[in-house]
Amino acid sequence: MFENSIILLDWLGIVVFTITGALVASRNQMDVVGFILLGTVTGIGGGTIRDLLLDAHPVLWVERPQYLGVCILVSIAVFFTAHLAASRYRLILWLDALGLGLFATAGAEKAASLGEAPLVAITMGVISACFGGIIRDVLGKEDSIIFSREIYVTAAVAAASTFIGLDAMGVSRELSVGLALAAGFGLRAGALAFGWSLPRYKPRAPER
Amino acid sequence: MFENSIILLDWLGIVVFTITGALVASRNQMDVVGFILLGTVTGIGGGTIRDLLLDAHPVLWVERPQYLGVCILVSIAVFFTAHLAASRYRLILWLDALGLGLFATAGAEKAASLGEAPLVAITMGVISACFGGIIRDVLGKEDSIIFSREIYVTAAVAAASTFIGLDAMGVSRELSVGLALAAGFGLRAGALAFGWSLPRYKPRAPER
Amino acid sequence: MFENSIILLDWLGIVVFTITGALVASRNQMDVVGFILLGTVTGIGGGTIRDLLLDAHPVLWVERPQYLGVCILVSIAVFFTAHLAASRYRLILWLDALGLGLFATAGAEKAASLGEAPLVAITMGVISACFGGIIRDVLGKEDSIIFSREIYVTAAVAAASTFIGLDAMGVSRELSVGLALAAGFGLRAGALAFGWSLPRYKPRAPER
Numbered sequence: 001m002f003e004n005s006i007i008l009l010d011w012l013g014i015v016v017f018t019i020t021g022a023l024v025a026s027r028n029q030m031d032v033v034g035f036i037l038l039g040t041v042t043g044i045g046g047g048t049i050r051d052l053l054l055d056a057h058p059v060l061w062v063e064r065p066q067y068l069g070v071c072i073l074v075s076i077a078v079f080f081t082a083h084l085a086a087s088r089y090r091l092i093l094w095l096d097a098l099g100l101g102l103f104a105t106a107g108a109e110k111a112a113s114l115g116e117a118p119l120v121a122i123t124m125g126v127i128s129a130c131f132g133g134i135i136r137d138v139l140g141k142e143d144s145i146i147f148s149r150e151i152y153v154t155a156a157v158a159a160a161s162t163f164i165g166l167d168a169m170g171v172s173r174e175l176s177v178g179l180a181l182a183a184g185f186g187l188r189a190g191a192l193a194f195g196w197s198l199p200r201y202k203p204r205a206p207e208r
Numbered sequence: 209m210f211e212n213s214i215i216l217l218d219w220l221g222i223v224v225f226t227i228t229g230a231l232v233a234s235r236n237q238m239d240v241v242g243f244i245l246l247g248t249v250t251g252i253g254g255g256t257i258r259d260l261l262l263d264a265h266p267v268l269w270v271e272r273p274q275y276l277g278v279c280i281l282v283s284i285a286v287f288f289t290a291h292l293a294a295s296r297y298r299l300i301l302w303l304d305a306l307g308l309g310l311f312a313t314a315g316a317e318k319a320a321s322l323g324e325a326p327l328v329a330i331t332m333g334v335i336s337a338c339f340g341g342i343i344r345d346v347l348g349k350e351d352s353i354i355f356s357r358e359i360y361v362t363a364a365v366a367a368a369s370t371f372i373g374l375d376a377m378g379v380s381r382e383l384s385v386g387l388a389l390a391a392g393f394g395l396r397a398g399a400l401a402f403g404w405s406l407p408r409y410k411p412r413a414p415e416r
Numbered sequence: 417m418f419e420n421s422i423i424l425l426d427w428l429g430i431v432v433f434t435i436t437g438a439l440v441a442s443r444n445q446m447d448v449v450g451f452i453l454l455g456t457v458t459g460i461g462g463g464t465i466r467d468l469l470l471d472a473h474p475v476l477w478v479e480r481p482q483y484l485g486v487c488i489l490v491s492i493a494v495f496f497t498a499h500l501a502a503s504r505y506r507l508i509l510w511l512d513a514l515g516l517g518l519f520a521t522a523g524a525e526k527a528a529s530l531g532e533a534p535l536v537a538i539t540m541g542v543i544s545a546c547f548g549g550i551i552r553d554v555l556g557k558e559d560s561i562i563f564s565r566e567i568y569v570t571a572a573v574a575a576a577s578t579f580i581g582l583d584a585m586g587v588s589r590e591l592s593v594g595l596a597l598a599a600g601f602g603l604r605a606g607a608l609a610f611g612w613s614l615p616r617y618k619p620r621a622p623e624r
Contacts, residue, residue: 025409029408029410031407032407032409034354035409037361048261052261053464053478062261062328065325068327068331083411116478117481118481119481119484120477120481130453134555138554139342139354146453146454147446197447198447200445201441201442201447201495202445203442203445203499234619238562239613239616241570242569243617245562246562256469267469269539270469270470273535276535276536287617290619347550347554347562
């Protein structure tokens with residue numbers, strides 16, 4: 001049952017990130033193939049880079065082509081319904097927050113299960129959660145999530161760190177995953193709801 | 209003889225894509241090293257990403273350094289002759305269309321020969337054909353091919369899908385490759401000659 | 417003692433490149449997590465791509481997480497002291513020149529020690545030295561080093577080529593490394609001090 005929940009959340013994460021990629025395609029008024037390209041890159045890009053770095057072959061969608069299939073179908077669906085999705089933009093942001101927490105947790109868990117050091121595992125979680133969106137924004141010429149005023153990457157760090165920390169303390173895997181998800185989603189949710197942000201660097205010397 | 213034709217087309221594809229990368233360097237008035245960098249990334253970038261994702265090591269140019277050599281020589285040649293190439297811009301676009309069809313077909317064929325699922329093999333064909341150009345456009349700050357109004361990525365999908373479809377039906381490799389190339393090149397050629405394009409997403413709700 | 421010098425220079429290279437990445441974060445007034453992300457990507461990005469292409473797993477920071485730790489600590493330090501670093505911008509450029517020479521030499525040496533062909537080893541040196549900065553500039557929306565008017569990528573080519581050439585002639589590893597570093601650093605230093613540059617492509621036909 002726990003395994004099933006994880007798998008369900010994994011799929012949900014891919015679906016949600018694919019939607020955010022396809023919505024960037026809609027803003028650029030692309031054709032359906034453009035939707036599929038941007039949607040798929042966003043949905044599975046982070047996990048792909050994680051697997052390449054971990055030398056965990058075959059990478060997720062080479063091992064399970066149904067991931068590709070879902071990205072393609074969801075992107076096509078957004079092509080025909082993006083006007084609805086756009087009016088539900090806030091909903092998407094909340095789902096994206098859930099995907100962020102899930103991917104960060106799952107990415108850290110995968111690296112830890114392969115025996116990687118804690119710092120490496122946390123980094124893999126952050127890469128899983130953020131690099132799909134980073135590639136989406138570079139290709140789609142959007143303002144990158146790394147420029148986000150509100151907390152974003154930090155929430156991925158929180159989720160991955162929470163999982164690795166609890167796991168190191170011997171907490172059960174179920175509880176570690178649950179609390180990590182809560183930490184990542186909660187932090188991003190707070191950013192969405194209340195504009196939470198970290199202090200930003202302020203230049204003290206005159207601008208060059 | 210068939211093998212020789214394939215190899216000839218493979219080299220032709222690399223040469224042509226390298227030229228398109230070097231021409232972006234010429235538009236940015238780079239020095240010869242900039243030409244080599246952009247030309248080489250474009251010529252072998254797509255195949256490199258395909259090989260990394262397939263865990264097909266050594267990647268093409270690590271196995272055969274002469275690929276690097278050709279990219280370098282072609283880029284240098286363009287540095288000294290770009291004014292000629294520019295006046296033959298239409299010719300380059302047609303050669304690029306041939307390279308697109310060839311790389312998409314060859315990429316799908318390589319993945320299929322490694323036993324990958326059809327959907328994975330088609331994706332690898334598209335990556336081979338398109339990601340060199342995508343990297344070129346990101347680095348050179350050009351409008352990306354994924355924003356192209358006329359059919360581009362779609363032609364790569366058509367070539368790769370045709371090869372995989374015919375191959376699955378038991379059609380001979382020679383004929384499958386020939387028809388796949390014809391499908392990819394033909395579709396892109398139609399886009400160049402007649403402005404063929406797929407319907408684009410049109411926002412129905414007021415713009416956010 | 418020679419080994420210790422190499423290791424010292426390797427760490428110095430990572431520190432310096434991390435600083436340049438974190439300074440881009442400061443120009444964009446990011447929070448501390450943004451500093452860490454851009455700093456780390458710049459510090460270890462080039463070496464990571466080299467290791468992926470060489471199939472040299474585990475990649476450097478997966479094998480030695482302390483590389484990650486240094487990137488994170490340096491980025492945090494820059495967050496609190498960037499106003500000092502900015503006023504020492506020229507110093508950073510000179511340290512960056514040292515890092516460039518070191519990474520190009522070390523990257524070529526690693527590839528050569530794995531038995532790669534000379535052209536492949538030189539390319540790996542250039543990738544080690546330049547791709548961290550290239551990713552930094554794409555993510556930070558800076559003008560890319562590949563557009564640099566003064567010699568930059570060329571200095572990496574010089575360092576890597578010098579090492580491979582001397583190594584092929586049977587020169588001792590110590591001397592080859594020293595001369596390669598001198599060639600790369602010297603060329604970039606000349607570019608900084610005297611504005612050295614290669615001739616750039618000048619369009620002869622009317623601009624399209």
